[in-house]
Amino acid sequence: MSGNTSKNLSAENRLAWETKRLDAWNLAFGGPKAEAERIIANPRHTLRRLLPYLPDVKDQHVCSVQGSHGRVAVAFSALGAKAHVVDFSEENSMFALALAQAAGVPLDYTVCDILEAEKYVTPKTFDILVLELGILHYHQDLDRFFTVMRRLAKDGSLLLVNEFHPTQRKLFWTSGPQDYFSEELIEGEVPNPNDDGQKLGVCRYRFWTLGEIVTATLRNGFRLQLLDEHPDWDDPKQPGTFTLLSKAVV
Ligand SMILES: C[S@@+](CC[C@H](N)C(=O)[O-])C[C@H]1O[C@@H](n2cnc3c(N)ncnc32)[C@H](O)[C@@H]1O
Secondary structure, three states: OOHHHHHHHHHHHHHHHOOOHHHHHHHHHOOHHHHHHHHHHOHHHHOOOOHHHOOOOOOOEEEEEOOOOOHHHHHHHHOOOEEEEEEOOHHHHHHHHHHHHHHOOOOEEEEOOHHHHHHOOOOOOEEEEEEEOOOHHHOOOHHHHHHHHHHHEEEEEEEEEEEEOHHHHHHHOOOOOOOOOOOOEEEEEOOOOOOOOOOOOEEEEEOOOHHHHHHHHHHOOEEEEEEEEEEOOOOOOOEEEEEEEEEEOO
């Protein structure tokens, strides 16, 4: 895919993530104050899928990659981490910064395409990079994406990916391609956290196989520590999500 086509796709996806997003988060969470109270009451609960894989995060520089509304980053900040979100949606950033303020914790938020993060964030800044549920399918070139991750990561730092399992997205999900090896871009509604029937916009997604994801991390400066597969929330006989932990090597 040419650079221009990739930029156009990113712009289309960004538009969908900036449409009525602040209203959607306010409705879903009852506003930043209510959600901040819930996170501060138990930040470990917000991070329950991530913390078992991480050392103590106090004073660690954590990047919530495409961290959206900032819930994950605010919970890290509540545990004493230096939390930073990079995400291309201005409306997401407005909710996240209001959330951090209501929670009384610091948060850095850089609004930009993650592939251009190096223009705004000093290389080798982060001790921990966290990618959570719905990140990789926004990218059409995983090598390029993980090259950026490696440049943002300090040597020896951790990359933690907690993602939808490729079989779940590619085979079992009704909006998916129903073909594990499909390389097609799939058009789909951008997630709406509310059951109000509103359509907030359309994104184009590229779903990756597990092999492609693992290989792209290995090829771009990360050494695999573990790969856990977790049961689907609705049908525990199928894989639903996976966790990949890897270390940035020189
Ligand atoms: C499904 S959400 C991930 C939310 C995550 N589970 C969390 O709780 O923080 C996907 C996020 O990716 C962001 N995004 C998609 N493509 C991006 C890109 N190229 N650069 C930066 N952010 C991007 C969207 O704005 C959105 O916030």
